[in-house]
Amino acid sequence: MEIEIISFGKISEFIKPQKLEISGITHTDDLKVYLESSFPKLSGMKYKLALNKQIVQQNCEIANHDTVAIMPPFSGG
C-alpha cells in the first residue's frame, strides 16, 4: 500500500515529504522500524508519529493512503 510521509523540525532536514510504497507493514510500530532503517539518522532521535493528524500513543493500524507525520520534540512558546 501507499502512505504519505510528512516531517517537521529538524527531521524535515533529512526526510522530505514523500509517498512511500510499503508492504508487509500494517501497524505504526512496524513502520517505525522501517523508517529507522530507511532513514538511519532517525534511529538515534526522539520523535513521535501522528497518523492522520492524531498523535500515535500506542500501536495503531495503518491503512492505504494514510498520512504519517514524523515529529521531533516540540519547542513552541
Add this chain to the structure above:
Amino acid sequence: MEIEIISFGKISEFIKPQKLEISGITHTDDLKVYLESSFPKLSGMKYKLALNKQIVQQNCEIANHDTVAIMPPFSGG
C-alpha cells in the same frame, strides 16, 4: 503628651485627623483601649495601628508628637 491621629478607609468616616492630648497612656495597647472608648464604633471593628509609618505588630511605646494611623483591613488590588 500630644499625639496626632490619622485614619483611613471606613474609619476615616467617623475619626477625623486630629491632635489628641493623652495622659497616662504610654503604649499602643493602652491607646487602643482609649480609642475604642472615645470612638465606640471602633470597638466592633477590625483595625491595625501604624506608629510613625510603621505597622504596629506588638505593644509599642508612644512618645510625645508621635503620629498614629488607624487602619481598617486593606482592600487594594
Add this chain to the structure above:
Amino acid sequence: MSEKKIKNIFVAGPIDPAFIADSIAKHGSKTAIGGHSIFMGQVRRDEVDGKLVDAIAYTAYEELALEKMHQIREDIFEKYPLNCMHVYHSLGTVKAGQICLFVFTSSAHRKPAIDACSELVERLKAELPIWGKELFDNDTHQWKENI
C-alpha cells in the same frame, strides 16, 4: 545599609492599556528575557443588594505603602531570578471595566516570572495599606474588603 530608592507605584485614575503596551514594548531591548508574566486587576460591576458598582475610589496611606512595597520588591528580587519587576496601582476613581492594578515580571525562563507575579499580587493585596470604596449607581457606597 545601602541607600534606599523608593519607587512610586501610584497612578492617578485608571491604568491605560496603552501604558501597558508601552511598558511591554520597552522590554524589546532586553534580550535576556524569555518570559513575561502580567496580572491586571479590573473593577467589577458587582451587584450588592440590587445596586451596581459604578466605580471604586482608591485611597492609600501612601508613604507606608511605598515603604512596604520597597520591602516586598526586595524580598521578591532576592527569591526569584528576575530581570524586571513593575507594579502600578490606581488612586482615585476607577470605573467598572477599567484597570486598577498592573503587575509585570520578567525573567530568562518562564517559571520565575510566573511565580513572582502571583506571589506579588498576593502580597500587595494583603500588605499594602490601600482602601477601595465601591461607589454604587444610587450614590451610596460601601468599603471593599479583600478576603
Add this chain to the structure above:
Amino acid sequence: MSEKKIKNIFVAGPIDPAFIADSIAKHGSKTAIGGHSIFMGQVRRDEVDGKLVDAIAYTAYEELALEKMHQIREDIFEKYPLNCMHVYHSLGTVKAGQICLFVFTSSAHRKPAIDACSELVERLKAELPIWGKELFDNDTHQWKENI
C-alpha cells in the same frame, strides 16, 4: 457531539504590543471580570558556542496544533471558571526581543485566571506541535528543544 469551532491561534511574525493592548482594552466592556493574567514568551538572544541568536523561525503542524489547542481550551474552561481565554503563537521569523507567544485569561476573581494561564503555558509548550529554529548571527542554525 456538539459542533466544534476550531479557533486559529497562529499569527505571522512577532506579536505586536499594540495588539496586546487592543486585546486588553476590548475587555473593558466585560465588567464581570476582576482579574486578568497574561503570559508572553519573548525570543532571547542566547549565546551558543560563541554565536548569538538573531531570531527564531517557527513552524507548526498547524491542523494538529489547532485540534490539540481546541482540546486544551475545553479542558481549561471545564477546570476553571474563566470569562475569557486567548492564545496566540507566532509562525515564521521572530527576532530576539520580540514576542512569540501571548496567553491571556480572565476571571471574576484572580485565582482562576492566574492558575489557568500558567497551566495553559505548560500544556502549550508540551503538547502543541510547534518547532523553533534558532537562527544565529553567522547564518547557521539550531533546532530549539523545550526542556
